[in-house]
Amino acid sequence: MNDGTRHVADGFKIDTLPKLSEVFAADNKTTLLRYVVETVAHKAPALVKWTSVLPSLKNAMSLTCEGINAKVADLELELEAGSLELLHSEDEPTFKGFCLEISSFLRASSIRIPQLREDLKKTDEAVAALLRYFGESPSGGLGYSETDGLFRVVATFARAFEAEAASLPRCP
Numbered sequence: 001m002n003d004g005t006r007h008v009a010d011g012f013k014i015d016t017l018p019k020l021s022e023v024f025a026a027d028n029k030t031t032l033l034r035y036v037v038e039t040v041a042h043k044a045p046a047l048v049k050w051t052s053v054l055p056s057l058k059n060a061m062s063l064t065c066e067g068i069n070a071k072v073a074d075l076e077l078e079l080e081a082g083s084l085e086l087l088h089s090e091d092e093p094t095f096k097g098f099c100l101e102i103s104s105f106l107r108a109s110s111i112r113i114p115q116l117r118e119d120l121k122k123t124d125e126a127v128a129a130l131l132r133y134f135g136e137s138p139s140g141g142l143g144y145s146e147t148d149g150l151f152r153v154v155a156t157f158a159r160a161f162e163a164e165a166a167s168l169p170r171c172p
Contacts, residue, residue: 011135013135014131014134014136014150014153014154015149015153017153017154017156017157018153018156018157018160020032020033020036020157020160021033021034031164033160033161033164034164036161037161037164037165037168041165041168048165048168049165050161051158051162054154054158057151057154057155057158058155060151060155061155061156063151065120065124068120069117069120072113072116072117072120075109075113076110076113079106079109079110079113082102082106083106083110086099086102086103086106090103127150130150131150
């Protein structure tokens with residue numbers, strides 16, 4: 001974290017957070033994570049439960065932008081296939097009511113695809129801006145795309161923080 005020097009660290013990279021449990025103090029017992037958790041518990045006890053304000057973090061970690069983009073592409077193909085099938089079925093009198101309903105659904109759904117793509121783009125841009133704010137490179141330096149890497153790193157750190165906080169002695 002100090003680039004191999006014995007100087008005071010000016011800061012750290014986001015991908016360092018999950019590694020705090022691997023850095024030991026001079027006693028070879030206390031981890032940097034333990035020290036951080038104890039410091040937070042002592043100086044700002046309400047912040048020990050910081051992960052509770054991020055209930056979607058664990059769910060976000062299981063998603064990837066690539067995966068979501070692929071699902072949107074699949075959805076778009078399925079809507080096109082549905083539209084083609086509808087064209088072949090519209091002339092059947094027994095399917096008239098069904099075709100009207102499906103036609104309405106397909107039109108409404110097809111209109112939403114560009115908005116989904118735009119929302120994904122905005123999400124990636126917002127995460128890139130967040131990474132830049134913290135001095136990180138938004139070019140996937142966390143081992144994944146920006147969004148995926150950030151969520152994984154923060155979620156991994158959150159789990160380790162929660163586990164360490166749970167091991168603290170309770171005050172009466």
